[in-house]
Amino acid sequence: xxxxxxxxxxxxxxxxxxxxxxxxxxxxxxxxxxxxxxxxxxxxxxxxxxxxxxxxxxxxxxxxxxxxxxxxxxxxxxxxxxxxxxxxxxxxxxxxxxxxxxxxxxxxxxxxxxxxxxxxxxxxxxxxxxxxxxxxxxxxxxxxxxxxxxxxxxxxxxxxxxxxxxxxxxxxxxxxxxxxxxxxxxxxxxxxxxxxxxxxxxxxxxxxxxxxxxxxxxxxxxxxxxxxxxxxxxxxxxxxxxxxxxxxxxxxxxxxxxxxxxxxxxxxxxxxxxxxxxxxxxxxxxxxxxxxxxxxxxxxxxxxxxxxxxxxxxxxxxxxxxxxxxxxxxxxxxxxxxxxxxxxxxxxxxxxxxxxxxxxxxxxxxxxxxxxxxxxxxxxxxxxxxxxxxxxxxxxxxxxx
Amino acid sequence: xxxxxxxxxxxxxxxxxxxxxxxxxxxxxxxxxxxxxxxxxxxxxxxxxxxxxxxxxxxxxxxxxxxxxxxxxxxxxxxxxxxxxxxxxxxxxxxxxxxxxxxxxxxxxxxxxxxxxxxxxxxxxxxxxxxxxxxxxxxxxxxxxxxxxxxxxxxxxxxxxxxxxxxxxxxxxxxxxxxxxxxxxxxxxxxxxxxxxxxxxxxxxxxxxxxxxxxxxxxxxxxxxxxxxxxxxxxxxxxxxxxxxxxxxxxxxxxxxxxxxxxxxxxxxxxxxxxxxxxxxxxxxxxxxxxxxxxxxxxxxxxxxxxxxxxxxxxxxxxxxxxxxxxxxxxxxxxxxxxxxxxxxxxxxxxxxxxxxxxxxxxxxxxxxxxxxxxxxxxxxxxxxxxxxxxxxxxxxxxxx
Numbered sequence: 001x002x003x004x005x006x007x008x009x010x011x012x013x014x015x016x017x018x019x020x021x022x023x024x025x026x027x028x029x030x031x032x033x034x035x036x037x038x039x040x041x042x043x044x045x046x047x048x049x050x051x052x053x054x055x056x057x058x059x060x061x062x063x064x065x066x067x068x069x070x071x072x073x074x075x076x077x078x079x080x081x082x083x084x085x086x087x088x089x090x091x092x093x094x095x096x097x098x099x100x101x102x103x104x105x106x107x108x109x110x111x112x113x114x115x116x117x118x119x120x121x122x123x124x125x126x127x128x129x130x131x132x133x134x135x136x137x138x139x140x141x142x143x144x145x146x147x148x149x150x151x152x153x154x155x156x157x158x159x160x161x162x163x164x165x166x167x168x169x170x171x172x173x174x175x176x177x178x179x180x181x182x183x184x185x186x187x188x189x190x191x192x193x194x195x196x197x198x199x200x201x202x203x204x205x206x207x208x209x210x211x212x213x214x215x216x217x218x219x220x221x222x223x224x225x226x227x228x229x230x231x232x233x234x235x236x237x238x239x240x241x242x243x244x245x246x247x248x249x250x251x252x253x254x255x256x257x258x259x260x261x262x263x264x265x266x267x268x269x270x271x272x273x274x275x276x277x278x279x280x281x282x283x284x285x286x287x288x289x290x291x292x293x294x295x296x297x298x299x300x301x302x303x304x305x306x307x308x309x310x311x312x313x314x315x316x317x318x319x320x321x322x323x324x325x326x327x328x329x330x331x332x333x334x335x336x337x338x339x340x341x342x343x344x345x346x347x348x349x350x351x352x353x354x355x356x357x358x359x360x361x362x363x364x365x366x367x368x369x370x371x372x373x374x375x376x377x378x379x380x381x382x383x384x385x386x387x388x389x390x391x392x393x394x395x396x397x398x399x400x401x
Numbered sequence: 402x403x404x405x406x407x408x409x410x411x412x413x414x415x416x417x418x419x420x421x422x423x424x425x426x427x428x429x430x431x432x433x434x435x436x437x438x439x440x441x442x443x444x445x446x447x448x449x450x451x452x453x454x455x456x457x458x459x460x461x462x463x464x465x466x467x468x469x470x471x472x473x474x475x476x477x478x479x480x481x482x483x484x485x486x487x488x489x490x491x492x493x494x495x496x497x498x499x500x501x502x503x504x505x506x507x508x509x510x511x512x513x514x515x516x517x518x519x520x521x522x523x524x525x526x527x528x529x530x531x532x533x534x535x536x537x538x539x540x541x542x543x544x545x546x547x548x549x550x551x552x553x554x555x556x557x558x559x560x561x562x563x564x565x566x567x568x569x570x571x572x573x574x575x576x577x578x579x580x581x582x583x584x585x586x587x588x589x590x591x592x593x594x595x596x597x598x599x600x601x602x603x604x605x606x607x608x609x610x611x612x613x614x615x616x617x618x619x620x621x622x623x624x625x626x627x628x629x630x631x632x633x634x635x636x637x638x639x640x641x642x643x644x645x646x647x648x649x650x651x652x653x654x655x656x657x658x659x660x661x662x663x664x665x666x667x668x669x670x671x672x673x674x675x676x677x678x679x680x681x682x683x684x685x686x687x688x689x690x691x692x693x694x695x696x697x698x699x700x701x702x703x704x705x706x707x708x709x710x711x712x713x714x715x716x717x718x719x720x721x722x723x724x725x726x727x728x729x730x731x732x733x734x735x736x737x738x739x740x741x742x743x744x745x746x747x748x749x750x751x752x753x754x755x756x757x758x759x760x761x762x763x764x765x766x767x768x769x770x771x772x773x774x775x776x777x778x779x780x781x782x783x784x785x786x787x788x789x790x791x792x793x794x795x796x797x798x799x800x801x802x
Contacts, residue, residue, distance in 0.1 A: 085539050088546035137536040137579070138486050144572035145489035149550070149563070152571060162550070170553060170578070171545035173571050178538070 003034045003071050011274060012066050016059070016267050018195050018220045021202070026217040029189055033072070042067040043188035043216070045077045045128075045179060045197075046114075049086075049096055051106040053113040054240035055269045055302070056224045056233030061117040062271050063192050063221055068119045072190075076114070077182050078107045081129040082175055089169055113243045116306055131185045132178055143177055146210040147203065152176070155199040180204035188216045195220045224268050229258035241269070247303045251315035252323065252395045254299035259284075259291040262298055270301040322397075328389055332397035343368070343380040343390070346400075352392045367393050404435045404472050412675060413467050417460070417668050419596050419621040422603070427618040430590055434473070443468040444589035444617070446478045446529075446580060446598075447515075450487075450497055452507040454514040455641035456670045456703070457625040457634030462518040463672050464593050464622055469520045473591075477515070478583050479508045482530040483576055490570055514644045517707055532586045533579055544578055547611040548604065553577070556600040581605035589617045596621045625669050630659035642670070648704045652716035653724065653796045655700035660685075660692040663699055671702040723796055733790070733798035744769070744781040744791070747801075753793045768794050 003009065009030055013020075020026055033040050044064045053061075068074045083106075086097025098106065111125065135143070152173050153162055161168050176199065183191055183204030193201050198220050205215040223232050226239025233240045241253045257265060266272040266280050280297075283289045296316065303312035321327050335350065344359035347368070353359040360378045362368050368375045369391040382388065382400055390398045404410065410431055414421075421427055434441050445465045454462075469475045484507070487498025499507065512526065536544070553574050554563055562569050577600065584592055584605030594602045599621050606616040624633050627640025634641045642654045658666060667673040667681050681698075684690045697717065704713035722728050736751065745760035748769070754760040761779045763769050769776045770792040783789065783801055791799045 081538070085542050088543045132538050135538040137482070137533050137541055137575075140538055140541045141486050141572045141575050142489045144575060145570045147571050149554075149569040149571055149574070150566065153550075165551065168550045169546045170548050170550055170574050171542045173550070173574075174538075174542050174545060177571070 002037075003030075003039075006030050006034065009070050012070065013063075013219075015066075015274065015277075016063070016221065018222045019198070019218070021205075021218040021220075025215075026190065026219075029217065039072040040067070040189040041186060042072050042074050043077060043183060043186055043191045044074070045079055045182060045191075045193070046110060047079050047083065048103050048106040048110055049083045049098055051109040051113075052235045053110065053243045054233055054235065055243060056226070056240065058117055058243055059221045059224050059268045060192050060194060061114055062268075063219065065117050065119065067190070068122055073124065074118065074122065075124045075126060075186055075188070076111075076118070077186070078103075078110070078125065078127045079179070080104075080107065080127045081132040081178060084129060088171060091169075092172075116243050126186070128178070128182050128185075132181065135181075140174070143181060143207075144174075146207055147173075147177060149173075176200045176203040177207070180207040183216050184208055184211045184213060187213055189214070190217045190219060192219045192221065194223055196223065222264075222268065224264065225261060227253050227257045227261075229261045241302070243306065245306075247307045247311040247315040248318045248329075248395065250303050250306060251299045251312070251319050254302050255295060255319060255323075257295070257298075259295070262291060262294055265298055266301070270298060270305055272301065319395075322395055328391075329397060332389070332399050334399045334401050337382055337384045337400050339384060341382050343370075343375065343382055344378060346382055347390065347392055347398065350398055352396055352398065362392065404431075404438075404440075407431050407435065410471050413471065414464075414620075416467075416675065416678075417464070417622065419623045420599070420619070422606075422619040422621075426616075427591065427620075430618065440473040441468070441590040442587060443473050443475050444478060444584060444587055444592045445475070446480055446583060446592075446594070447511060448480050448484065449504050449507040449511055450484045450499055452510040452514075453636045454511065454644045455634055455636065456644060457627070457641065459518055459644055460622045460625050460669045461593050461595060462515055463669075464620065466518050466520065468591070469523055474525065475519065475523070476525045476527060476587055476589070477512075477519070478587070479504075479511070479526065479528045480580070481505075481508065481528045482533040482579060485530060489572060492570075493573075517644050527587070529579070529583050529586075533582065536582075541575070544582060544608075545575070547608055548574075548578060550574075577601045577604040578608070581608040584617050585609055585612045585614060588614055590615070591618045591620060593620045593622065595624055597624065623665075623669065625665065626662060628654050628658045628662075630662045642703070644707065646707075648708045648712040648716035649719045649730075649796065651704050651707060652700045652713070652720050655703050656696055656720060656724075658696070658699075660696070663692060663695055666699055667702070671699060671706055673702065723798075729790060729792075730798060733800050735800045735802050738783055738785045738801050740785060742783050744771075744776065744783055745779060747783055748791065748793055748799065751799055753797055753799065763793065 006027060010027065013026070029040055042064060044060055064074050064076070080103040082095065083098045083103045084100060087095040111120070153159060155176070158168055179200050180203040184207050188204070191201050191204055198218065201218040201220070205218055208215045225231065226233035226237055227241065228239045231237050231239055241250055254265065263280055263284060267277060272280065280294060283294050284291060300312040300316060303315050318329050322329050333350065335346065344356045344363070347353050347359050348356050353362065363375055363378045366374045366376070370380070370388050386400070388400045390400065392398070407428060411428065414427070430441055443465060445461055465475045465477070481504040483496065484499045484504045485501060488496040508528070512521070554560060556577070559569055580601050581604040585608050589605070592602050592605055599619065602619040602621070606619055609616045626632065627634035627638055628642065629640045632638050632640055642651055655666070664681055664685060668678060673681065681695060684695050685692060701713040701717060704716045719730055723730050734751070736747065745757045745764070748754050748760050749757050754763065764776055764779045767775045767777070771781070771789050773792070787801070789801045791801065793799070
C-alpha cells in the first residue's frame with residue numbers, strides 16, 4: 001500500500017506520546033515500511049480483568065488507531081493468560097483470578113467499548129493464552145534465562161519493595177517475561193503502553209533481541225488524570241469519563257475538570273490535531289479568553305468524538321439549562337409509582353446510588369432536591385399519583401408520574 | 402513391619418550427619434512409623450550429568466542405605482529434568498545440557514555404581530522429568546508464587562553474587578523450586594543431601610508446607626575431602642576414590658590420605674560403626690600407635706566394603722610389595738609390541754596418560770621407569786622383542802613382551 005510521507009506519519013505518531021524508545025529506530029522502520037510497502041506490526045496489550053473503559057484507557061487505544069489510520073497492522077493482545085491465573089498469593093488485588101468464561105465475557109465487553117475508538121474491522125485480536133499456555137516448565141526456564149534478577153529488580157515498584165523489605169514473590173517476575181514473550185510471538189515492530197508499563201515494554205524489547213528478532217520500538221503514553229485533575233482516572237475513584245457514556249454525562253463531566261487540565265484533555269482525550277492544539281494553547285494564555293469557553297469547546301469535542309456533533313450541541317443546551325440556568329432538562333427518566341415507596345429505596349433501585357446508605361448520605365449532604373427544594377428528611381416517602389421531580393446531585397433527574 | 406527401637410534407629414541415622422533439621426521432628430516421625438508399622442519415605446536426589454561416582458558421592462548414598470536397612474522406603478530421584486535443560490545461558494558448567502539418551506545412559510551408569518552401596522532391589526528409582534515436564538507456565542507461576550525473591554537471595558551463592566553484582570539469571574531461581582517440587586510430588590518424609598544442598602532441601606520443606614503437606618526433615622551430610630585432604634573430592638581434581646575402582650587402587654589411594662583425614666574417612670567413607678569409631682579415635686590420640694597402621698586398617702576396611710575381605714588382604718600385599726618394598730607386582734598388564742613405538746605413544750594408548758604431553762611431563766618429572774631405572778628421554782623408543790617393565794608413577798605397571 002501507499003503510505004504517507006515519514007514527516008506526516010511522524011507528526012501523528014509523535015503527538016501526545018511521553019517517550020518513543022528509541023525515536024530513530026522507529027523512523028528507520030517507517031522508512032523501510034514505506035520503501036517496501038510493508039506495514040508495521042503494532043502491539044497493544046490489554047487486561048481483561050478490568051473491563052470498564054474510560055477515556056484514560058482511550059489514550060493508548062487512540063494511539064493504536066493512529067497507526068491503523070496510517071495503514072499499519074494493529075494487534076490487540078488480550079491478556080487472558082494472566083487473567084486466568086491471577087495472583088496465586090491473592091495479595092495483588094489488581095490481578096484477580098478469572099475463569100475462562102469470565103475472561104471471555106470481559107474481553108467481549110472490552111471490545112464492545114474499544115470499538116468506539118479502534119477500526120475493529122482491521123484489528124487483529126489475539127488471546128495470549130493461546131501461546132503462553134503451550135509453554136512447559138522447560139520453556140519457562142529457557143525464557144527466564146534471558147533476564148537477570150538484578151535487572152528485574154530495577155523495575156520501580158520492585159526496587160521500592162525490595163528496599164523496604166516488602167515481599168516480592170518470584171512469580172511476579174514471570175509476568176513481565178510473559179508479556180515480553182507476547183512481543184516475541186508476534187514479532188512486534190512497535191508496542192504501545194502507558195508510562196506505567198514502560199519497564200514491561202522494554203522487557204519485550206530485550207527478549208526479542210535474545211530471540212534474535214529486531215527489537216520493538218516502545219511508545220509510552222502519559223497517564224490521564226481524572227476529572228478531579230489529581231488522581232489517575234479510574235472508575236473506582238469516580239473521576240472518569242466512560243467511553244460509552246451518554247452525551248450529557250460526557251459533557252457535564254468534562255465541564256468539571258480544572259482549567260489546568262484543558263490542554264491535556266484536548267491532546268489525549270479529544271484527539272485534537274496539531275492546529276487545534278496550537279490554537280488552544282494560545283487561547284489558554286490569552287487573558288481576554290475565558291477558559292470556561294475553551295472548556296465548553298473541549299466538552300463539545302469529546303461528545304462529538306464519541307457520539308456526534310449534533311449530540312454535542314444538544315448536550316451543551318442540556319448543560320446550560322440544567323446547570324447554568326439551574327432549570328430542569330426537557331427530557332428525563334420517568335417512573336410510574338404504584339405503591340408508596342421510600343425516596344432512598346427508589347433512587348437506589350433506579351441506579352442513582354449504589355446503596356441505601358449512599359442515598360441517605362446524599363440527603364444529609366443536601367444533594368437531593370424534590371421539585372427544586374432541598375430534601376432534608378432521609379425517611380421521605382413518595383406517594384403514587386403525587387408528581388414530583390427528584391434531582392440527585394448536579395445533573396441527574398427522575399420524574400415520578 | 403517391625404522396626405528397631407527409636408534409640409537404635411537414631412544411633413545409625415545420626416551417625417556422620419552434619420545437621421538434622423529439625424531433630425525432634427524426625428524422632429516423632431520415627432515413633433509414628435514404629436507405632437503404625439508404616440515406613441518413612443526417604444528421598445535422595447542425584448544429578449545424572451556427573452555419572453562418575455566416588456566415595457564422596459557415597460556419603461549420602463550410604464545414609465540412604467542406612468534407612469533402607471532400618472526398613473524405610475528409599476527413593477532415588479534422578480534429576481533428568483534439569484539435566485535435559487541444562488543451563489540455557491551456558492555459563493554454568495556444572496549444568497551441561499544432556500539429550501534424553503545421554504541422560505538415560507548416564508542414569509544407567511549411575512545406578513550401576515550406586516548399587517555397590519544401595520539395596521537396589523528395594524530402591525524406588527524415579528525420573529523427575531515425569532512430573533516436572535507436565536507442568537505448564539501457569540503451574541510454574543503458581544509454584545513460584547510460594548517463594549519470595551528475598552528468601553531465594555538468602556542462598557549463599559546467590560547472596561555473594563548479588564552483592565558482588567555478578568549476574569544471576571532468573572531461571573536459576575527455578576531449579577531450587579523444581580527440586581522442592583520433587584519433595585511435594587513424593588510426599589517425602591526425609592530428604593538427604595550434602596551440606597551444599599542445605600538451602601535447596603529447605604526449599605522443599607517450605608514448599609511442602611505451602612502445599613499443605615507435613616514438611617520433610619532435612620538431613621545434611623558433610624562433604625568428604627579428597628585424598629589430598631584439602632579439596633572436595635572430585636574426579637577432575639583426581640583426588641577421588643571411585644566406587645567401582647579395583648582393590649589395589651582403592652587401597653593405594655586410601656594410603657595416601659593425610660593422617661588428619663583418617664577418622665573422617667572411617668566415618669563417612671568406610672561406614673564404620675560406633676564401636677570402631679570410638680576405638681579409632683582412641684588409637685589416633687595414643688602416641689604409642691603409629692597412625693600408618695590405623696590407615697592400613699582404613700584401607701583394608703574400604704576394600705572390604707567395596708569388594709571383599711580377601712581382596713583387602715591381597716591389595717595390602719600388593720601395596721607392600723610394590724610401594725613399601727618397591728618391587729614389581731606379580732601380575733600386570735602386558736603388551737605384545739610388533740613394531741617400534743615411542744614410549745610416550747604407548748603409555749597414552751594404554752590409558753596411563755590422557756595425552757602425549759602428559760606422558761612427556763611425567764618423564765621430565767622422573768615419574769617413569771624402565772626396568773626400575775628412571776627414564777629421562779622423552780623420545781624413548783620401544784623395540785619389539787625387547788622385554789621391558791614400564792612403571793608409571795607409584796603404582797602402575799605395563800610389561801612389554
